[in-house]
Amino acid sequence: MLKIEHIGIAVRELSQSVPLFEKLLNTSCYKTEQVESEQVATAFFKTGDTKIELLESSSAEGVIARFIEKKGEGIHHIAFEVEDIEAEMKRLVSEGFVLLNEKPKPGADNKLVCFLHPKNTNGVLVELCMERK
Ligand SMILES: CC[C@H](C(=O)O)C(=O)SCCNC(=O)CCNC(=O)[C@H](O)C(C)(C)COP(=O)(O)OP(=O)(O)OC[C@H]1O[C@@H](n2cnc3c(N)ncnc32)[C@H](O)[C@@H]1OP(=O)(O)O
């Protein structure tokens, strides 16, 4: 794992949370992006060499909506940048971790991503992400 690429935070409304995080971080949101496949709208902030990713659900049944229903707003996942996502996925499966998607899938911010089930990572949803060439 190269570094923490971003921390994902589940929020009810980006329209409320973007200005709040701009004040908190004293920096502007540099990108908002819809990821239809994940039923999320995202907003990104640079913080040193890592990022904050705010996530709003774009559907009542989406993963983020369900998370907020169950646990409220808050930290949703930690994303680690990897050199070679397929190799890392293979290595993690061989170490007994459970992948939530068989193949890397398109993420936000020009990445390919894969998620690990939190049941094998002490309750932390982990995302692997790699810059798309
Ligand atoms: C890809 C775009 C963007 C990017 O960075 O590029 C993103 O990050 S998109 C982020 C949103 N997408 C995902 O999170 C995809 C992976 N997540 C999943 O597949 C599900 O959320 C899953 C399987 C983790 C949970 O599924 P579901 O909500 O249907 O099931 P439950 O609510 O019953 O939860 C099962 C079990 O997991 C615990 N849980 C759920 N979410 C989290 C979480 N974020 N962190 C830690 N634990 C989580 C939940 O509490 C249940 O535990 P239990 O002990 O059974 O109550």
Ligand SMILES: [Co+2]
């Ligand atoms: Co993410």
